[in-house]
Amino acid sequence: MGISKLTTEKVKERVDIEEVVGDYVPLKKKGQNLWACCPFHNEKSPSFSVSPAKQIYKCFGCGKAGDPIQFVMDVEGVGFTEAIRHLAGKYGIEVEEDEERTPEQDQAYSERESLYIALGFARDFFVKNLLSPEGKSIGLSYFKERGFSNSIIEKFDLGYALDGWDHLLKAAKSSGFQEEILLKAGLILQKEGDPSRVYDRFRGRVTFAIHNIGGKPIGFGARILTKDKNQPKYINSPETAVYHKSDVLYGMYQAKKAIRAKDNCYLVEGYTDVISMHLSGIENVVASSGTSLTEGQIKLIKRFTDQVTVLYDGDPAGIKASLRGIDLLLEGGLNVKAVVFPEGEDPDSYSRKVGSQAFQDYLVENSRDFIGFKIGLYQDEFAKNPIRKAEVIREVIQSIGKIPDPIVRSVYAQEASSLLEVEEDVIHTELNKSLIKTQRDQFQKREEAPPHDLGFEEYLPTEEKSTASDSLKIQEKEMIRLLLNYGWEKIDHDELHLCDYLLAETADLKFETPVYEKILITYRQILNMGEAPTIDFFIRHQDSEMKSVVIDLITPRHEVSTHWSERHQIFINKENDNLSLTGFKSILRLKRRVVQKMMEEAKMKIKTAESEKDETADIEELQKIYFELKKVQLEIDKELGIVIG
Template sequence: MRINPETVERIKQTADIVEVVGDFVSLKKKGANYSACCPFHNEKSPSFNVNPVRQIFKCFGCGAAGDAIKFVMDIDGIGYGEALRYLANKYQIEVQEEEVTDEEALRQNARESLYLVLNFAKNFYQQQLTQTDEGQSVGVSYFRERGFTSDIQKKFELGYSTDTWDALTKEALSKGYTADILLKAGLLIHKEGSQTAGYDRFRGRVIFPIHNVAGKVIAFGARILKTDKSQPKYLNSPETEVYHKSDILYGIFQAKNAIRQQEACYLVEGYTDVVSLHQAGIENVVASSGTSLTTEQIRLIGRFTPNITILYDGDMAGIKAALRGLDLVLEEGLNVSIVLFPDGEDPDSYVRRVGAEAFKDYLKKASRDFITFKTETLLQDAGNDPFRLAAVIGEVVNSIIKIPDAIKRQVFFHRTSEMMKVDEQMLISEGNKLLRKLHTQPKPQDRGNSRPPNFTPQGPQDIPFADDGPPADFFAGDSPLEPAEVEEPSQRTKLYYQEEAFIRLLVLYGANELEPTISVCAYVLGEIQGIDFKDPVFHHLLTLFRENYSREKVLTTDYFQNHHEPEIRDLTISWLTSKYELSSLWTEKFEIYVPSELDVLDKSSFINILRLKKAFIEEKMKICMEDLKKATTEDQENAIMNEYIFYKGISMAAAKELGSVIG
């Protein structure tokens, strides 16, 4: 089935880019727009921009750009249809569908099929919990014993799998799902040598669905309730096309709004810890599900807050081992705190024993920053042994230098010197030695610096009028693009930048009127007759304008912003999104009026034409000089020189009009 065009248009009109992006990253108001650290590549300072007027996003670091639908597609790695359905569900829009051909059905995204069967399994497990005798007597009893109300069970969509071999498989096959898709979703285990489909992965267990940030079920965690040493206590879904355990945190979908609002995230180990804390009203909590914390998980938290507090319930040996891995959190620029619970307690048991308010008070009193906690723990273990004390100093300094912020590093060096009773300058010197050593080592490629699927970076395009090429910082950014992916600045001629500036003017302002009945498009196209562009994309856009204008139609910005060709669409969004914004203080405080590009559109159009012609003529002059080298007779040389002098005269006239300095 395919979503009909009327529904698609309604979704586009209803979806608000700020709300949609805000579900995945923490946006900050910046003038008329919003900014954040880009969720598509690793960066420390925000270069991701959301424009609520144009309903578009743009990253000046990696080049990602698009509308609300494109953002959902890229952030969740899903197809166009699934992104539309996600937005329709978010805004409670009824989806009207129409039939598709067999060929179109075969091309449906395999990921969408996985999401569908996983959602079916979630619904099946919920029914098994509430509508079977075994589910009621075993599953519901367990959740009640844990203190989970029916509301919290619904919130996390908890379920139960009966202790039968193929209950889920039989039901799924009867509903039209194939054994192959069940296998790919991790719900089915194939029995080798058997003619049957196989048997269910989860049997006789309470089920904890694992959701991605968008709220889609991507996997399951399952806990066995009976004593059976031959089976693991917890069983998780295997890695699939939609589930990578190192990239996800349990409870992130339910917790993301609370994390953003409270600007803090609690990290625990298990599923029941998360559910229990939500039950107690502490909703800004997620779990690593028993795995070591990964860079991807840290960055996922970093989308919503820079503050993370880790709640430990393990013994001291386990904590010391975990401390070594927490340097990853410091490297990502997050502020890390640690809370240690009394012996034999974990977040789940402790909150049930003391209650929500006492639990929150304990978190405030027992919370210590990571560096202080690590220093105290290692010092206690080292005792008075000078060699072990020296090793502790080295280990703590090694953690401090992982902090990207120089001011924070200085604060921790000062605090550590007081705790260890050693000279602060000595710690700083040791840190500088380690930093120099790190900087001289070749850096491995950052796995987290990923880009959206099928995305070709364009680079910043904020050059209204380029005269002598791009500005010095044109290709600067938090994450420079790889040479293989973008044309080097030296390979782009002056003509390229003038063509771009000219097309940008047409795309953004072509339909605007300079005078009654005279549009920008009519004026500038009339002034460059006989000139064709060398760059294939700009040539294509110029041809579109010329062909449509010949039919008395002027193409608008919206036409290009929603163009079916991704390269044109991304280029338009790049031109629409300015990396910098004029401060309102110029007018509000200093009463200085700064004209906008629209205010000087007539002058801009004239200057663009002159600059384009000048660059075009200078290319002709270069060709003349090349031809002069190849000339074999005096007559050929004279003809070429006369042509060169003719072009030179036009170039000088244009330069004089532009006010350029001529050497």
């Protein structure tokens, strides 16, 4: 079943874009809007804009845009119904079901929801198993030996998978779950060579539930407690429709509030490291679960903080092998520090060894920025080996070059110069070479990449480089932008609104860009019904393409600071200062583009007729049409003040 329209409307009325987006990324006020680094793509400077007044978001980097509901759909990767349920839960709104749903919608929603339900059932099953005789003697005793309290076991949904081929399978089937859903959830396996025989994936192991950022279980990690050389120490859930390993960090659900509050994220390797740090009173910690860091995981951290502290086991060889992760963190725009534990220790063992307070003190006292950490790591190697020292200098410079902020780069260059006892000019020279190479590589990638629409405000193609159709599309976009933003503002003393003028002047024109034509037709239809076509109407429209384009057109990328007028008494003209003139010129430019396109079409017909020697074509008449159109263009140019030699 779906969600009733009444529930959907209650959610739309109650949600606040700042609160919804603020749960995922830290927002900073600049002008009328709030800004952040986009949660949907990797960027070095904020281009993600949130407008509390319009209740919309827009990224000027990747183009993502929408309202609070669309944001949840994008960031959580869920459908409309799931997004409404998520927001209803956040704001305490009772969800009323609606019988009106298509079979296709039912199937798509049911399958994804079934995976969550099956995984939730498995979590509860594993948790209950801890209280069984086998679970108590093996699983629970293991957790207690590690010092895990009952509250921590409950907080992380720790459990135990019974030692048998089909304990979970039988329990799930008796509760009504189909084998197909259990397979898709990664909870059971099919026997090789005999797909009809299925069995539990997790058997005779303690289990660690992996949650999504909203707290739903999406997978499991499981550790064996016997010394069976034929079995891996850990096994994990496979990739599923709801579990993508590269976008998940263990413990993020439990840590996200603390990470934002502390403005720092501790990054460790394993499940027990995370849990042990919680026992020590440190909650702002997540784990990569033994895998190499991915771009998706780095973006997940950056949603909540720009500061990350990597905790390394006391194993110099292992640390050197994992240094690639620091460069990835730097490249992702994070400020990186590192802590190394004494040899043979990891966060789990060391916290249990020294106690909570001493452990917290150790983290504070031994936290070093990545430059000092990296140089210290190789100090003994290059002390008596100049060649090795030169190699280390280049490695350090490459890491500094990953930092997007030029001021931070400069500070680290100074520190590297001091620690490595190398002239700062040499560091900067090599750093510049590295940056130039990186920029050259990025430029090459952009050249090879397909072009994209840069938008009217950012780029206007010249007539030499663009066709008449391209120019017409841009002017259609500008006309719709004015209509949406200022349509209901008056332009004279006779109560004439800008929309009346724009719609009257375009009554005989058909826009060539389908989405702009659609918006124009919708605008006219609403007016004819005696209602006001507000921006809010278009933002809430079910047509996702139209909604996305409207958000793009009403969201300015740049704002003029109020300090110019308030503090310096410098007044800058705005386009809405004289809407009568702005509208008049916009219509003239639009008609100029229409005339130019007609001229281009006439010219092509003349060329085709001449090359094919088509006797049926009246070339003289076509030439006459062309020159008449040229006269019209010149008249418009004169009104616009355009002079073309």
